[in-house]
Every structure is written in structure tokens, then in C-alpha cells.
Amino acid sequence: MGKRFNSTGVCVSQKHYMVDISNKIEQIKKLIDNEFYFTINRPRQYGKTTTLNEINNKLKELYLVINISFEGIGDIVFEDEKKFCNKFLKLIIKELSFVDKEEKERLEKLNLEINDIEELSEVITRFVEGAEKDVVLIVDEVDKSSNNQLFLSFIGMLRNKYLSREVGKDFTFKSVILAGVHDVKSLKIKIRNENEAKYNSPWNIAVDFNIDMSFSPKEIITMLNEYAIENSLLMDIDKLSEELHFFTSGYPFLVSRLCQIVDEKIYEFDKEPWTIKDIHKAVKIILEEKNTLFDSLIKNLENNKELYDYIEDIIVRGNVKSFNNDNPLIELGYLYGYFENKDGKVNISNRIFSERIYNYMISKLENDYNKTGICLGQ
Ligand SMILES: Nc1ncnc2c1ncn2[C@@H]1O[C@H](COP(=O)(O)OP(=O)(O)OP(=O)(O)O)[C@@H](O)[C@H]1O
Ligand SMILES: [Mg+2]
Incomplete structure (x- = not known):
């Protein structure tokens, strides 16, 4: 099956024409190598999940990468500490079953009966201490439940472990990446008593994530090149990329969707070289379509x-x-x-x-x- 442009969810290079984001991945790898914790908060359809998947692929030989998502986890799970902790471990075990069977079995053995976040913290310590490689945790769609007290206690726990690790008194994830639209760093936990005051900003250990995730004209060229080669088309790719960027400012979904419209609507049957006019036609179509x-x-x-x-x-x-x-x-x-x-x-x-x-x-x-x-x- 040939490749196509994708505008519905995560892009994977085997199936989709993609903008080469290896430059961004390289920058993100540096943050992970430096053991930083950070949030990737970007608007809807801005390439977050695709980026996380690429990070996972890039780092999976070097680290044990656990790439999970809170999507579809359900509000009820976030109402009960025990349920949440067990669900979190279940998500990790499920992910490990695709990544590393031995590590999955090791975690299953550690995961007896978890009652609260403190016990979850102990399981993480023992799992990371015994792991063959450094463990990196990625949680996508993290803001599905970020207004929830339990979620804040959870990231408070990750933060405390990070601080203890820094002074050599705990084992925990080498790096944690939380991804979503909202910035977890700006959330405030409700302070119930003096002791909890220190949790005021549970994610204040996170470093800023300043990497531009929009596509530059140069980056858009990489996707059009791939398309032109696969379809044996000679076209003015530099100009087309500039034009796509002019209308979208590099918003990932808009770039891919415009290309998809040209390929699948304007040249549905006969693949021909694209012109600037085709981009204008695609803009007209996107402005009228529902998505x-x-x-x-x-x-x-x-x-x-x-x-x-x-x-x-x-x-x-x-x-x-x-x-x-x-x-x-x-x-x-x-x-x-x-x-x-x-x-x-x-x-x-x-x-x-x-x-x-x-x-x-x-x-x-x-x-x-x-x-x-x-x-x-x-
Ligand atoms: N590297 C890429 N090359 C081309 N298009 C891309 C790329 N990354 C993302 N896109 C476009 O953006 C769309 C959304 O990508 P993705 O699902 O990764 O974003 P997201 O930020 O996780 O979205 P959401 O906020 O809905 O979870 C893709 O369907 C595709 O159209
Ligand atoms: Mg996503």
C-alpha cells in the first residue's frame, strides 16, 4: 500500500507522508539525556502524539521508554486513589508487553496490592532500581484530568522522587514528559494544611520546553519531496512550501490537511505536478469543510x-x-x-x-x- 497524507491523529512514517522532524527530536533527546522533567503543551493537532512516538522510536534502544496516554482513562478512576494507582500500573504493564516482556513480568511481580500513591512510589523505586536500562516515562493527554486533586498528588509524588533522586536518595524515572494542551506547571494544588504547602506547584521542577513545533518552509519541503519522488512528479517544491507556510504558519494539521486536499480531492485520479493555484483551491476547500x-x-x-x-x-x-x-x-x-x-x-x-x-x-x-x-x- 502506498503512502498518503494523514490528517486524523498520529502520523507514522511507514504509512504517511511526513514532515521530517528529526531536528526537533534531536533537541528533545538532549533534554531527556540531561534527565530533565518537562511538559510538551501545545494546541490541538499540533503534532504532540506524533512527536512522542518519534521520540519513543529514537530512544527505545538506549532507554526503556514507557509511552502511555491518559486518553480514555475515565473520570471514575481519578476519583479513587487505589483505582488510579492500579490503573496507572496496568497501563505501564500493557505498554511493556509490547516493549520488553521480561521487564513486564518483573513489574507484574512487584505489583502486588497497591493501595495508595505512597505504595505506587515504592513500586516505581523498586522497578527502576532493578531495570536494565534507564527508564523514561511519557504520558500523553495528561490534561484529561488535570483539574483533579489526585492527579496533582500524583505529579507531586513524581516531583518528590525527582528531588530525592537528585541527592542520591531514590530511584525514579530518568526523565518524565507530560504532554497535553494545558500547562501542568501552572496548576495549583489546593493547600489543605501546612505540610502540603510544599506541593503548591507540583510541577515546578519542570524545565521550559521552548522547541518550536510548527513546520518551517524548509521542513515542509521534506514532506513534499517525499511525495514528489514517490509519485514521480516534478514540481516547484520550494515555492509550494512557502505558499503552504504562508497560509498555515506551519500549523502541523493545517499543512498536512492542505496537502491531503490537493492530493486526494484536486488530483484524486490523475497525479499531476502541483501549482500555487492548487494550494489556493485547497485553502478555499479547507475554509468550507468541517473538521x-x-x-x-x-x-x-x-x-x-x-x-x-x-x-x-x-x-x-x-x-x-x-x-x-x-x-x-x-x-x-x-x-x-x-x-x-x-x-x-x-x-x-x-x-x-x-x-x-x-x-x-x-x-x-x-x-x-x-x-x-x-x-x-x-
Ligand atoms: N511530522 C508530521 N508530518 C506531517 N504532518 C504531521 C506531522 N505531525 C503531525 N502532523 C499533522 O498533525 C495532525 C495531528 O497530529 P498529532 O495527532 O500528532 O497531534 P496532537 O497534538 O497529538 O493532536 P491532539 O491534540 O488532537 O492529541 C496529524 O494528523 C497530521 O495531519
Ligand atoms: Mg495527541
Whole structure:
């Protein structure tokens, strides 16, 4: 089976045309080699899971990598400490059954009857101490339950183990990577008593993760090259990559989706060299189609009137606003991937978002127009 462009979930190189992200993986490897703990928090469909999978592939010979996800773990598990601890170990055991059968069996033997986080901590100590290689823990979709007290106690435990390890008094994961949309570092645990005060910011041991996960025009070239070679097409890849970047600012899903539209909709039957006009046609199509990224964009705007009004002010009325990270609304828009800081001003992060939001807001204004007779722009 030939390769295709993918816009639904994780990309794997055997099946999908992919942007070569080895440069980013190399930078992330350095953080892991340095035994750092960190969070990869990036907007929806920004290539987090794909990146984690690539890290896993790159490091699996060197380290014992445990790559799990809290996706679908269920809220009930997070309501009960014992249930959570056992579920966490079960996820690890399941993962190890694909990675290293011997280590899986060793963990199963250590995992007798865990009642609380303290006992879970002991199991981790004994497992890591006896492991052949250094153990790296990756948890994807970590913010599925991050507003939960139990989750905060869990990362508090990881933090305490990290601090003890630093002074040679515990065995724990060499590196921990938590991935999700929200930043776990900024969460605050509810302080119930004096002793717990030290947990105030349970993830404050994490180093900043500043690696740009958007695709540069140069990186986009690598995916188009792969496509052109496989389909024996001669095309101006440099120009096409620049054009894709112009509309998407390198947002991974948007880049792949535009390519997929050109390949599967515009040249569905006869594969021909792409032109700049094809990219424009694909932009027109993406602006009208339903997809999960735009669904969550609209949902987030519908559910947050303040954010809606703020963006309406920028996009529809053309008002200029200063970028200030302490402003929670700007922070939220940035976290969702809607805003960027452009020369100190709030800018919509890419042309496709800008156009899609504009069309949607104008349509909503037309609802009001019908009701009140007020004209647009007044
Ligand atoms: N290396 C890559 N090359 C090409 N496209 C990519 C690459 N990485 C991600 N994408 C595009 O982004 C989409 C989302 O990727 P992925 O599922 O890894 O992101 P995510 O941040 O984990 O998403 P979510 O927030 O929904 O969990 C992919 O379906 C693909 O369209
Ligand atoms: Mg993901």
C-alpha cells in the first residue's frame, strides 16, 4: 500500500507522508539525556502524539521508554486513589508487553496490592532500581484530568522522587514528559494544611520546553519531496512550501490537511505536478469543510463569550491589542493556538484561522442583523 497524507491523529512514517522532524527530536533527546522533567503543551493537532512516538522510536534502544496516554482513562478512576494507582500500573504493564516482556513480568511481580500513591512510589523505586536500562516515562493527554486533586498528588509524588533522586536518595524515572494542551506547571494544588504547602506547584521542577513545533518552509519541503519522488512528479517544491507556510504558519494539521486536499480531492485520479493555484483551491476547500480542529475552535469561541468578543474586536473591527502574557484571556488564546505575539501585538496565528473565524463571526452578525436591523460594522 502506498503512502498518503494523514490528517486524523498520529502520523507514522511507514504509512504517511511526513514532515521530517528529526531536528526537533534531536533537541528533545538532549533534554531527556540531561534527565530533565518537562511538559510538551501545545494546541490541538499540533503534532504532540506524533512527536512522542518519534521520540519513543529514537530512544527505545538506549532507554526503556514507557509511552502511555491518559486518553480514555475515565473520570471514575481519578476519583479513587487505589483505582488510579492500579490503573496507572496496568497501563505501564500493557505498554511493556509490547516493549520488553521480561521487564513486564518483573513489574507484574512487584505489583502486588497497591493501595495508595505512597505504595505506587515504592513500586516505581523498586522497578527502576532493578531495570536494565534507564527508564523514561511519557504520558500523553495528561490534561484529561488535570483539574483533579489526585492527579496533582500524583505529579507531586513524581516531583518528590525527582528531588530525592537528585541527592542520591531514590530511584525514579530518568526523565518524565507530560504532554497535553494545558500547562501542568501552572496548576495549583489546593493547600489543605501546612505540610502540603510544599506541593503548591507540583510541577515546578519542570524545565521550559521552548522547541518550536510548527513546520518551517524548509521542513515542509521534506514532506513534499517525499511525495514528489514517490509519485514521480516534478514540481516547484520550494515555492509550494512557502505558499503552504504562508497560509498555515506551519500549523502541523493545517499543512498536512492542505496537502491531503490537493492530493486526494484536486488530483484524486490523475497525479499531476502541483501549482500555487492548487494550494489556493485547497485553502478555499479547507475554509468550507468541517473538521475536528475547526469544530473545537468554534466550540471554544461559543463557550467563552469574553474570548469571542476579544477576537471579534481584532478580526471584525480591526482593533489592535498589545500582547501581554499576564492577561488570562491572551494566555488562553495563545494556549489554544489562536494567538501569536507579533511585534508586541496580538495577532491571529495563521491566515486560515483568521479567515475561518472572520466568516463565522460575520455570519453570526447577520443573525443579529435580521433580528435588530442593525447593519454590519455599526
Ligand atoms: N511530522 C508530521 N508530518 C506531517 N504532518 C504531521 C506531522 N505531525 C503531525 N502532523 C499533522 O498533525 C495532525 C495531528 O497530529 P498529532 O495527532 O500528532 O497531534 P496532537 O497534538 O497529538 O493532536 P491532539 O491534540 O488532537 O492529541 C496529524 O494528523 C497530521 O495531519
Ligand atoms: Mg495527541
